[in-house]
Amino acid sequence: MLEIKNLHAKVDGKEILKGVDLTIRDGEIHALMGTNGAGKSTLSNVIVGNPKYEVTEGSITFNGKDMLAMTPEERSYEGVFMSFQLPVEIPGVSMTNFMRAAVNARREALGQEPLKATEFLKLIRDTQKLVDIDKKLVSRSVNEGFSGGEKKRNEIFQMAMLQPTFCILDETDSGLDVDALRVVAEGFNRLRTAQTSALVITHYQRLLDYIRPDFIHVLLDGKIVKTAGAELAKEIEDRGFDWIKE
Amino acid sequence: MSAEQSYISLYQANRECLMAASPEVMNTLRDEAIAMFAQRGFPSRKVEDYRYIDVQQAFEGKEQYSMPLPTLPLNSSKQGVITLNDASLLNRYYSKIADNEDAITALNTAFTHECICIHVGKNQILDHPIELTDTFTSDEDQMEHKRIMIVLDEGASAKIMLRYVANNKTHILTTQVVEVYVGDNARLELYELEETHTSCTRFNNVYMKVGRYANVKHNNITLFNGLTRNTIKATLVGEFSEITLNGCVMADKSQVVDNNTLIRHEVPNCTSRELYKYVVDEQAVGAFAGRVYVAEGAQKTVSEEVNQNICASSDARMYTQPMLEIYADDVKCSHGSTVGKLDEMALFYMRQRGIPLAEARMLLMQAFVGQVIDEIPIVPLRDRLHIMIEQRLKGELDKCVGCARCK
Ligand SMILES: Nc1ncnc2c1ncn2[C@@H]1O[C@H](COP(=O)(O)OP(=O)(O)O)[C@@H](O)[C@H]1O
Ligand SMILES: [Mg+2]
Numbered sequence: 001m002l003e004i005k006n007l008h009a010k011v012d013g014k015e016i017l018k019g020v021d022l023t024i025r026d027g028e029i030h031a032l033m034g035t036n037g038a039g040k041s042t043l044s045n046v047i048v049g050n051p052k053y054e055v056t057e058g059s060i061t062f063n064g065k066d067m068l069a070m071t072p073e074e075r076s077y078e079g080v081f082m083s084f085q086l087p088v089e090i091p092g093v094s095m096t097n098f099m100r101a102a103v104n105a106r107r108e109a110l111g112q113e114p115l116k117a118t119e120f121l122k123l124i125r126d127t128q129k130l131v132d133i134d135k136k137l138v139s140r141s142v143n144e145g146f147s148g149g150e151k152k153r154n155e156i157f158q159m160a161m162l163q164p165t166f167c168i169l170d171e172t173d174s175g176l177d178v179d180a181l182r183v184v185a186e187g188f189n190r191l192r193t194a195q196t197s198a199l200v201i202t203h204y205q206r207l208l209d210y211i212r213p214d215f216i217h218v219l220l221d222g223k224i225v226k227t228a229g230a231e232l233a234k235e236i237e238d239r240g241f242d243w244i245k246e
Numbered sequence: 247m248s249a250e251q252s253y254i255s256l257y258q259a260n261r262e263c264l265m266a267a268s269p270e271v272m273n274t275l276r277d278e279a280i281a282m283f284a285q286r287g288f289p290s291r292k293v294e295d296y297r298y299i300d301v302q303q304a305f306e307g308k309e310q311y312s313m314p315l316p317t318l319p320l321n322s323s324k325q326g327v328i329t330l331n332d333a334s335l336l337n338r339y340y341s342k343i344a345d346n347e348d349a350i351t352a353l354n355t356a357f358t359h360e361c362i363c364i365h366v367g368k369n370q371i372l373d374h375p376i377e378l379t380d381t382f383t384s385d386e387d388q389m390e391h392k393r394i395m396i397v398l399d400e401g402a403s404a405k406i407m408l409r410y411v412a413n414n415k416t417h418i419l420t421t422q423v424v425e426v427y428v429g430d431n432a433r434l435e436l437y438e439l440e441e442t443h444t445s446c447t448r449f450n451n452v453y454m455k456v457g458r459y460a461n462v463k464h465n466n467i468t469l470f471n472g473l474t475r476n477t478i479k480a481t482l483v484g485e486f487s488e489i490t491l492n493g494c495v496m497a498d499k500s501q502v503v504d505n506n507t508l509i510r511h512e513v514p515n516c517t518s519r520e521l522y523k524y525v526v527d528e529q530a531v532g533a534f535a536g537r538v539y540v541a542e543g544a545q546k547t548v549s550e551e552v553n554q555n556i557c558a559s560s561d562a563r564m565y566t567q568p569m570l571e572i573y574a575d576d577v578k579c580s581h582g583s584t585v586g587k588l589d590e591m592a593l594f595y596m597r598q599r600g601i602p603l604a605e606a607r608m609l610l611m612q613a614f615v616g617q618v619i620d621e622i623p624i625v626p627l628r629d630r631l632h633i634m635i636e637q638r639l640k641g642e643l644d645k646c647v648g649c650a651r652c653k
Contacts, residue, residue: 048598049597049598050594050598051594052590052594071597071603072594072597072598073597073600073601073602073603075598076597076598076599076600077600081598082598084595084598087595088589088591088592088594088595089592090589090592090595090596090609090610090613091613092612092613092614092616092617093592093609093610093612093613097609098596098599098601098609101596101601101605101606101609102596102599102600102601103600105600105601105602105605106600109600141613142595158599162599162600
C-alpha cells in the first residue's frame with residue numbers, strides 16, 4: 001500500500017526527516033512512537049502533502065503511484081486520510097457545507113454523481129450514529145469552539161464520512177479521557193475493513209490496547225531507529241526512549 | 247481643458263434644458279453648486295477624504311458620455327410612498343444635509359433633474375420592504391446623476407433596498423446623492439447592493455440625519471463593480487438612538503472599492519456600530535476609512551468600529567483607516583482593523599479532506615464576508631445574499647457569463 005524510501009524533508013529551512021524508510025501493506029496497523037519534536041507529525045504531513053513541508057530527497061509510493069507528484073486533494077481521493085494532531089477551526093464554514101464539499105469532490109474525482117441533498121443528509125445522520133458524535137456539533141462551524149475531545153471525535157466522524165483506505169491518526173488519543181478514548185478507538189475499529197491500513201501515532205500503550213498494531217516503529221531525530229512488534233509499546237511506556245538511543 | 251472645465255462647459259451647454267424641466271428648488275441651487283465645484287475642483291489625493299482613489303482620473307474624458315436629459319417638465323407621479331420629484335418634500339428637505347462643498351455632491355446638484363422621493367408618514371409602518379433597482383442598460387457610454395431622498399416621519403418604519411445592476415459592457419459613470427432623514431422613534435433598514443460591471447464608475451454620497459430614539463441600519467454590499475466610492479455620513483442629532491453601518495466587499499480583477507464613512511455623535515446617549523469586511527483578490531484595491539466623531543458633551547456615547555480584511559492575493563491591496571475623534575470624556579469607544587491572508591492551515595485542512603484548493607479558498611472567503619450578511623434581520627434577503635456571494639465567487643453572477651471583460 002504505502003512505501004516510503006529514504007525520505008528527507010525540511011520545514012522552515014530546517015531538516016526534520018533525515019532518511020525515513022517505511023513500508024505498510026494492506027490491512028496492517030503500524031504504530032509510530034517517539035519523543036516530542038522527533039518528526040512524527042512532520043512525517044504525517046509530508047505523506048498527506050502539506051505544502052509547508054518540503055521534501056528534499058526520497059520517495060513515497062502509494063498503491064504503486066508516485067504520491068509526491070500529487071496534490072493534497074488527489075492524495076485524499078486515493079484514500080489517504082489524516083486525523084490532525086491539532087484539528088483546525090474554520091469559523092463561518094458549517095460542518096455540513098464542509099462535508100458536502102468534501103464528499104462530493106471525492107465522488108466527482110471517482111467519476112460518481114454528487115449526492116442528492118436527501119442522500120447526503122442521510123449519510124450525515126447515519127455516520128453521526130456510527131461514531132456517536134453529538135448532532136449539535138455537526139450543525140456548527142468546523143471545529144469552532146469544540147473542546148479538545150470533540151475535535152478528535154469530529155476527526156473520526158470525517159474519517160467515517162470519507163471512508164479512507166489509509167488512515168493516519170496523529171495523537172488522536174492525546175488529551176482524551178478513558179471514555180472518549182474508547183469511543184474514538186471503537187469508532188475507528190468499526191470503520192476498518194480487512195484492507196484498511198493505518199499509521200497510528202501515540203505516546204500511550206492504552207490506545208494500542210484498542211487498536212492492536214502489527215508493528216511499532218520508534219522515530220528519533222528524523223529517523224526510524226527501531227521496529228518491533230506490539231510488545232514494544234509496553235517497554236517504551238516503562239523505560240522511555242533513552243535505552244533505544246544507545 | 248482641465249477635467250473640471252469640461253464639466254463646467256457641459257453644465258453651461260445643458261443648463262437651459264435642465265432648468266426647463268426640473269422642480270424649482272433644484273434649479274435654485276444649480277448655479278451655486280457649479281460655482282462651488284468650479285472653486286473646489288475634483289479632490290486630489292492630497293485631500294484627506296480622497297486619499298485612496300484618483301477622482302480626477304475617474305471623471306476625465308467622460309464628459310463626452312451621453313447624458314440623459316429631461317424632455318418634458320416632469321410631473322410628480324406617485325406610487326404608494328414613492329414619488330418622483332415630490333415638490334413639498336423637496337421644498338422641505340432638498341439639499342439640506344447634502345454637502346455641496348464636496349465636489350461630487352456639487353456636481354450632482356448641478357446636473358440632477360430627477361429625485362426619487364420615499365416618504366413614510368407619521369407612525370406609518372411599511373410591512374413589505376421596498377426594492378428600487380437601478381439597471382444600467384445603455385448601449386452607449388453614459389453619464390448619470392441620480393438623486394434619492396428618504397424621509398421617515400416620527401414613528402415610521404421602513405426597509406429599503408437600493409440595488410445597482412449593470413449587464414452591458416458600455417461605460418457608465420454615475421454620481422448619486424442620497425439624503426436620508428430619520429425622525430424620532432423611526433426605524434430604517436437601508437440596503438445598498440451593488441452588482442454592476444467592471445466598466446462602471448460610481449460615486450455615491452449618502453447623508454443621514456437621525457432623530458431621537460431612532461434606529462438605523464445601513465448595509466452596504468459590493469459584489470461586483472468597476473470603481474466605486476461610497477461616502478456615508480450619518481449625524482445623530484437626537485438622544486438614545488442607535489445606528490449600524492455595516493458593509494462587505496468582494497473585489498477581484500482590477501476593481502476598486504473605497505468606502506468612506508463618518509458617524510457624528512452630536513448628542514449624548516447614542517450607540518453606533520460599524521462592521522466592514524473586505525475580500526480583495528487578484529489586482530483589486532480596497533479602501534476603508536471610518537471616522538467616528540463624538541462632539542463635546544455627547545456623554546455616554548457607545549461606539550464600536552471593526553474593519554476586517556483579507557488580501558487573498560499578493561497583488562491585491564487594502565488600505566484601512568479607522569479614526570476616533572472624541573471631545574467628550576464619559577464615552578465607550580473602540581475601533582480596530584485587521585488585514586490578513588486566507589488561513590493556510592484551514593486551506594490545507596480542507597484540501598486533505600478532498601476539497602479542491604479553489605473551492606476551499608471560496609469557502610473561506612464566503613465565510614469571512616458572510617458574517618456581515620448574517621447580521622441582516624430580513625431572513626429571505628440574508629439567504630439570497632449568501633447565495634449571491636457564493637455565485638459571485640464561483641463566477642456565476644450574470645455578468646460573468648459570456649462577458650468579454652470578465653474572462
Ligand atoms: N509547521 C511547522 N513550522 C515550523 N516548524 C515546524 C513545523 N512543524 C514541525 N516543526 C518543527 O519540526 C520539528 C519536528 O516537529 P514534529 O514533526 O511536530 O514532531 P513530533 O510530531 O514528533 O512531536 C520540531 O522541531 C518542530 O518545531
Ligand atoms: Mg506531533
